[in-house]
Amino acid sequence: MKPYFIITLLLVILASCSGKQEKIQPTVEDITESVYASGVVKSRNQYQVFPTVSGVIQQIMVTEGDVVEKGEPLMKLDNEAARLSTENARIAAEYNRVSANAEKLKEAQETIDLARSKKETDSLLLVRQRNLWAKQIGTKVELEQRELNYKNSLTAYKSAILRYNDLRKQLNFAAKQSQKSLQISETMSGDYTIRSETDGKVYSVLKEQGELVSPQTPVAVMGDANEFILELQVDEYDIARVKPGQLVLLNLDSYKGQVFEGKVYKVNPAMNERTRSFTVEASFVTTPPALYPNLTTEANIIIQTKKDALTIPREYLLDSSYVLTKGKDRVQVQTGLMDYQKVEIVKGITKEDVLLKPAR
Structure with a gap:
């Protein structure tokens, strides 16, 4: 057999093999629509x-x-400087305590007592002088002098009371101010x-x-010692479908091959402009034996599930709404739920139809 004939035969065989198209029939099964999310484990209140x-x-x-x-x-x-500042404030507060200034108040009170005594004496002398003047005894000048002395002593008495009250106010103010300064200094020291x-x-x-x-x-x-949450990042295109209460299926690199469940309890409304994603928080329904903050996770947030749905692999779908039947007819279909591998067919074909895989 000539070489060129063998090569031609092989090419014909390869062409006939490559011409065979994969085919399937739709399957009736459960389908779940979910949203992908990546994230980390965090301690609650971390x-x-x-x-x-x-x-x-x-x-x-x-x-x-x-x-x-x-x-x-x-x-x-x-905090050596803070300690010295606090000690200085404590000394000032001790110095300005009202009880530490009792001698000043006592002295001011004694001034009031002396002024009161002089006022009372001058009052008696004035009354006596008036009585004498009524009997035509003494002179007008003596009477006016007694009146002047009484007015002066009355003024001195009132001034002594005012000075006493002012001193007490000043001491109270200084004591409160220095005590407040001490509290501020102690607070700063506590920082x-x-x-x-x-x-x-x-x-x-x-x-x-x-x-x-x-x-x-x-x-x-x-963070909390025993309670952990999931902080998931969801793309802005999917966030509208995510709601509190939805089931989360997740896996952790620390527990390869295992699937754990969680539940969405919060969708943060602000988008991260850098990553164009939203933060979704979920709690564990089934908890791994041991958890640590910042463990990475990949999750699927279950949007909805449908039982006994007519499904086909996603790669058999053309232009999002057509399939290719065995007779190579292009048939329009209506799709429903969709996951990463398959899509629900609501209308257009039945489970008896044979579909060809489109060439890509």
Whole structure:
């Protein structure tokens, strides 16, 4: 047999094999429509701890994995300047206490008592002088002098009372002001101790002793000790179909081959303009044996499920609404639910029809 004849025969055989088209018949089965989402596992109420003041870390009082209560100290910053300021405020508050200035008030009270005594004496002398003048005894000048003395002593008495009241107000004001300054200073001094905002678990300590920190830099990551949630990212094209209460099927890289269930409980309304996605939060329905913050996950949010649906593989669909039958007729169909592999056919063909796979 000549070589060129063998080559021609092989080409004919290959052409006839390649000409065979794959074919299927529609299948009646359940179909589920879902939305893909990727995300991470987070501790419920997970948050980053920020200091309220700048300083150098003097002491770290917790380690990763510690369970702490609200208000428990996590770190201490160097606060020598704050300590001296607080001590200075305490000295000022002690100096300005009303009880520490009792001698000044006592002295002002004694001035009032002396002025009252002189006023009463001058009042008696004035009455006596008036009685004498009524009997034509004494002179007009003496009477006027007694009246003047009484007015002066009355004025001095009233002035002494005013000075006493003013002194008491000043002392009370100074005492309250210095006490308030002490409270402010103590509060500022307390800012140098970083405390837990909630009951929870320390998942990460981000700084080391001796490092300089500021209010713009997180120093730790904390969250609930035993409860975890899913923080999922959903594309803007799919978000309108996602609602609270929908079932979530997910898998974790830490548990390959296993599928866990969750439930959507919150759809955040603001879109991330950089990623063009929305954040959806879900809780676990079936929980893995062990979870840690920031584990990655891939999930499908179940939009709806239909039983006994007529389905075909998605690759058998032409231009979103046509199929190719065995007779190579192009038939229009109406589609329903769709997942990543198959599509529901609502109208146009039956399960007895034979469909050809379109050439791509």
